[in-house]
Amino acid sequence: MPKRNINKNQGMLGAVWAYLRIGLGFVFFWAFIDKLFGLGFATCRAADTGTVEVLCEKAWLSGGSPTAGFLQFGTDGVFASFYQGMAGNVFIDWLFMIGMAAIGTALILGIGIKIAAVTGSLMMLMMWSAALLPANNPFMDDHLIYMGVLAGIYLSNDSQRFGLGSWWKQQEIVKKYPILR
Numbered sequence: 001m002p003k004r005n006i007n008k009n010q011g012m013l014g015a016v017w018a019y020l021r022i023g024l025g026f027v028f029f030w031a032f033i034d035k036l037f038g039l040g041f042a043t044c045r046a047a048d049t050g051t052v053e054v055l056c057e058k059a060w061l062s063g064g065s066p067t068a069g070f071l072q073f074g075t076d077g078v079f080a081s082f083y084q085g086m087a088g089n090v091f092i093d094w095l096f097m098i099g100m101a102a103i104g105t106a107l108i109l110g111i112g113i114k115i116a117a118v119t120g121s122l123m124m125l126m127m128w129s130a131a132l133l134p135a136n137n138p139f140m141d142d143h144l145i146y147m148g149v150l151a152g153i154y155l156s157n158d159s160q161r162f163g164l165g166s167w168w169k170q171q172e173i174v175k176k177y178p179i180l181r
Contacts, residue, residue: 017153021113027104032097036060036066039052107153110162110164112180117150121151
Protein backbone atom coordinates (compact mmCIF):
# COMPACT_ATOMS: atom_id res chain seq x y z
CA MET A 1 0.00 0.00 0.00
CA PRO A 2 1.52 3.40 -0.99
CA LYS A 3 2.32 5.84 1.79
CA ARG A 4 0.58 9.19 1.73
CA ASN A 5 2.52 12.28 2.52
CA ILE A 6 0.51 13.51 5.52
CA ASN A 7 2.62 16.67 5.96
CA LYS A 8 1.92 17.70 2.36
CA ASN A 9 -1.82 17.15 2.87
CA GLN A 10 -1.76 19.16 6.11
CA GLY A 11 -0.05 22.02 4.31
CA MET A 12 -2.67 21.98 1.57
CA LEU A 13 -5.45 21.83 4.13
CA GLY A 14 -4.01 24.87 5.90
CA ALA A 15 -3.93 26.76 2.61
CA VAL A 16 -7.55 25.83 1.89
CA TRP A 17 -8.67 27.06 5.33
CA ALA A 18 -6.66 30.26 4.84
CA TYR A 19 -8.38 30.84 1.49
CA LEU A 20 -11.81 30.22 3.04
CA ARG A 21 -11.03 32.50 6.00
CA ILE A 22 -9.81 35.38 3.87
CA GLY A 23 -12.52 34.89 1.24
CA LEU A 24 -15.31 34.85 3.78
CA GLY A 25 -13.72 37.87 5.46
CA PHE A 26 -14.07 39.76 2.17
CA VAL A 27 -17.73 38.71 1.94
CA PHE A 28 -18.41 40.30 5.33
CA PHE A 29 -16.19 43.34 4.76
CA TRP A 30 -17.57 44.00 1.28
CA ALA A 31 -21.14 44.00 2.64
CA PHE A 32 -20.02 46.69 5.10
CA ILE A 33 -18.28 48.80 2.41
CA ASP A 34 -21.20 48.52 -0.04
CA LYS A 35 -23.76 49.53 2.60
CA LEU A 36 -21.50 52.34 3.83
CA PHE A 37 -20.89 54.00 0.45
CA GLY A 38 -23.61 52.53 -1.78
CA LEU A 39 -21.32 51.10 -4.43
CA GLY A 40 -24.13 49.54 -6.43
CA PHE A 41 -23.87 45.86 -5.66
CA ALA A 42 -26.59 45.52 -3.03
CA THR A 43 -27.01 49.25 -2.41
CA CYS A 44 -27.66 52.24 -4.72
CA ARG A 45 -28.28 50.33 -7.97
CA ALA A 46 -31.47 51.29 -9.80
CA ALA A 47 -33.55 48.15 -10.38
CA ASP A 48 -34.99 49.35 -13.69
CA THR A 49 -31.85 50.75 -15.37
CA GLY A 50 -28.99 49.13 -13.45
CA THR A 51 -27.28 52.49 -13.02
CA VAL A 52 -25.34 53.14 -9.84
CA GLU A 53 -25.39 56.35 -7.84
CA VAL A 54 -22.59 56.13 -5.28
CA LEU A 55 -23.60 57.70 -1.95
CA CYS A 56 -27.29 57.68 -2.92
CA GLU A 57 -29.87 58.14 -0.17
CA LYS A 58 -29.69 54.40 0.69
CA ALA A 59 -25.96 54.57 1.56
CA TRP A 60 -25.31 54.67 5.30
CA LEU A 61 -23.06 57.74 4.94
CA SER A 62 -25.97 59.53 3.27
CA GLY A 63 -28.35 58.73 6.11
CA GLY A 64 -29.79 55.48 4.75
CA SER A 65 -30.46 52.44 6.90
CA PRO A 66 -28.25 49.46 5.99
CA THR A 67 -30.82 47.02 7.39
CA ALA A 68 -34.17 48.59 6.44
CA GLY A 69 -34.49 47.17 2.91
CA PHE A 70 -33.78 43.57 3.83
CA LEU A 71 -35.72 43.65 7.09
CA GLN A 72 -38.78 45.30 5.49
CA PHE A 73 -38.91 43.41 2.21
CA GLY A 74 -36.57 40.40 2.40
CA THR A 75 -37.98 38.72 5.49
CA ASP A 76 -40.49 35.91 5.23
CA GLY A 77 -41.86 33.07 7.29
CA VAL A 78 -42.16 32.41 11.00
CA PHE A 79 -39.95 35.25 12.28
CA ALA A 80 -40.80 37.86 9.61
CA SER A 81 -42.77 40.17 11.91
CA PHE A 82 -40.01 40.01 14.54
CA TYR A 83 -37.35 41.09 12.03
CA GLN A 84 -39.61 43.62 10.29
CA GLY A 85 -40.07 45.34 13.65
CA MET A 86 -36.31 46.03 13.69
CA ALA A 87 -36.26 47.69 10.26
CA GLY A 88 -34.68 51.15 10.31
CA ASN A 89 -33.70 50.96 13.99
CA VAL A 90 -30.50 52.98 14.43
CA PHE A 91 -29.19 50.63 17.14
CA ILE A 92 -29.70 47.59 14.86
CA ASP A 93 -28.02 49.46 11.98
CA TRP A 94 -24.95 50.19 14.12
CA LEU A 95 -24.76 46.61 15.42
CA PHE A 96 -25.03 45.24 11.90
CA MET A 97 -22.40 47.55 10.41
CA ILE A 98 -19.93 47.17 13.29
CA GLY A 99 -20.44 43.41 13.12
CA MET A 100 -19.84 43.21 9.37
CA ALA A 101 -16.72 45.41 9.56
CA ALA A 102 -15.25 43.69 12.64
CA ILE A 103 -15.95 40.12 11.51
CA GLY A 104 -14.61 40.83 8.02
CA THR A 105 -11.47 42.54 9.30
CA ALA A 106 -10.76 39.79 11.84
CA LEU A 107 -11.12 37.04 9.24
CA ILE A 108 -9.00 38.82 6.64
CA LEU A 109 -6.20 39.59 9.11
CA GLY A 110 -6.43 36.29 10.99
CA ILE A 111 -6.89 37.90 14.42
CA GLY A 112 -9.72 37.42 16.89
CA ILE A 113 -10.86 34.40 14.92
CA LYS A 114 -12.75 32.75 17.78
CA ILE A 115 -14.97 35.78 18.40
CA ALA A 116 -15.33 36.44 14.67
CA ALA A 117 -16.40 32.86 13.97
CA VAL A 118 -18.94 32.79 16.81
CA THR A 119 -20.44 36.23 16.08
CA GLY A 120 -20.36 35.61 12.33
CA SER A 121 -22.22 32.33 12.86
CA LEU A 122 -24.80 34.09 15.02
CA MET A 123 -25.28 36.76 12.33
CA MET A 124 -25.66 34.07 9.64
CA LEU A 125 -28.16 32.16 11.78
CA MET A 126 -30.24 35.31 12.22
CA MET A 127 -30.13 36.07 8.49
CA TRP A 128 -31.14 32.50 7.71
CA SER A 129 -34.03 32.61 10.17
CA ALA A 130 -35.24 35.95 8.77
CA ALA A 131 -36.33 34.22 5.56
CA LEU A 132 -37.61 30.83 6.66
CA LEU A 133 -38.16 28.74 4.60
CA PRO A 134 -35.38 29.41 2.07
CA ALA A 135 -36.53 30.10 -1.49
CA ASN A 136 -34.58 27.33 -3.25
CA ASN A 137 -34.48 24.55 -0.67
CA PRO A 138 -36.74 23.52 2.20
CA PHE A 139 -33.94 24.02 4.74
CA MET A 140 -30.43 24.66 3.43
CA ASP A 141 -29.10 27.96 2.10
CA ASP A 142 -25.82 29.86 1.86
CA HIS A 143 -26.08 31.25 5.39
CA LEU A 144 -25.91 27.74 6.86
CA ILE A 145 -22.98 26.89 4.58
CA TYR A 146 -21.16 30.02 5.81
CA MET A 147 -21.81 28.86 9.39
CA GLY A 148 -20.15 25.54 8.56
CA VAL A 149 -17.16 27.32 7.04
CA LEU A 150 -16.90 29.55 10.13
CA ALA A 151 -16.93 26.43 12.34
CA GLY A 152 -14.08 24.96 10.29
CA ILE A 153 -12.13 28.22 10.52
CA TYR A 154 -12.66 28.27 14.29
CA LEU A 155 -11.46 24.68 14.67
CA SER A 156 -8.46 25.07 12.35
CA ASN A 157 -7.32 28.43 13.76
CA ASP A 158 -4.32 27.01 15.66
CA SER A 159 -2.69 26.01 12.38
CA GLN A 160 -3.57 29.29 10.66
CA ARG A 161 -1.69 30.46 7.58
CA PHE A 162 -1.54 33.73 5.65
CA GLY A 163 -2.49 35.99 8.51
CA LEU A 164 -1.33 37.78 11.60
CA GLY A 165 -2.49 34.99 13.93
CA SER A 166 0.98 33.95 15.12
CA TRP A 167 1.86 37.53 16.03
CA TRP A 168 -1.58 38.10 17.53
CA LYS A 169 -1.29 35.08 19.86
CA GLN A 170 1.90 36.57 21.36
CA GLN A 171 0.17 39.77 22.49
CA GLU A 172 -0.25 40.07 26.27
CA ILE A 173 -3.99 40.78 26.11
CA VAL A 174 -4.54 37.66 23.99
CA LYS A 175 -2.47 35.55 26.39
CA LYS A 176 -4.53 36.93 29.27
CA TYR A 177 -7.88 36.44 27.46
CA PRO A 178 -7.59 33.40 25.14
CA ILE A 179 -11.06 34.03 23.69
CA LEU A 180 -9.38 36.81 21.69
CA ARG A 181 -7.32 34.28 19.70
